[in-house]
Amino acid sequence: MTELYVVRHGETEWSANGRHTSVTDLPLTERGEQQARALVGHLEPRDFQLVLSSPRRRARDTAELAGFTGAHAPQLDEDLAEWAYGDYEGRTSAEIHEDVPGWTIWSHPTPGGESADQVAERLDRVVRRVRDSGVERAICFAHGHSLRALAMRWLGFDLTLGVHFPLDTSTVSVLGEEKGQPALERWNARP
Secondary structure (H helix, E strand, C coil), X not given: CCEEEEXXXXXXXXXXXCECCCCCCCCECHHHHHHHHCCECCECHHHCXXXXXXXXXXXXXXXXXXXXXXXXXXXXXXXXCCCCCHHHCCCEHHHHHHHCCCCCCCCCCCCCCCCHHHHHHHHHHHHHHHHHHCCCEEEEEECHHHHHHHHHHXXXXXXXXXXXXXXXXXXXXXXXXXXXXXXXXXXXXXX
């Protein structure tokens, strides 16, 4: 089975203050750029035979600053884009809780955004793409909720369990296998 590394993009203004960011294409903050550069030496681009990224600037820039350029530049995959938050775009969880107490992306709908089933469907395509690639090691640069959902689909779990897998900016996680079964090898690790 292919070993899949997943890297959440570096900090943006909205990730720093807890605002939900899907389609808004924000750049990395100065701190986010430093976080991405800190990945250099911890991830060797030549070690990955398949390199994918969300098309959003924050994910692409993280990959580039981490050294994934030229022949090792990522292929853009819209299926890795962040969960579409719809009416909740740009809002914090606290603001959403004023209208919907207890709301989480994992347990409640997102008006005007994607359903959990839609997110699972597109991330299942990523899982198939990686597993069918036949490569030894792949890497995806993407977003907090989409990568948590990707991990749930890799493991064969329901998306609602994603609430138990926090993922910080510019961290590396590894999905692989144990005794022929999908497994979580490392989660939310800082370089």
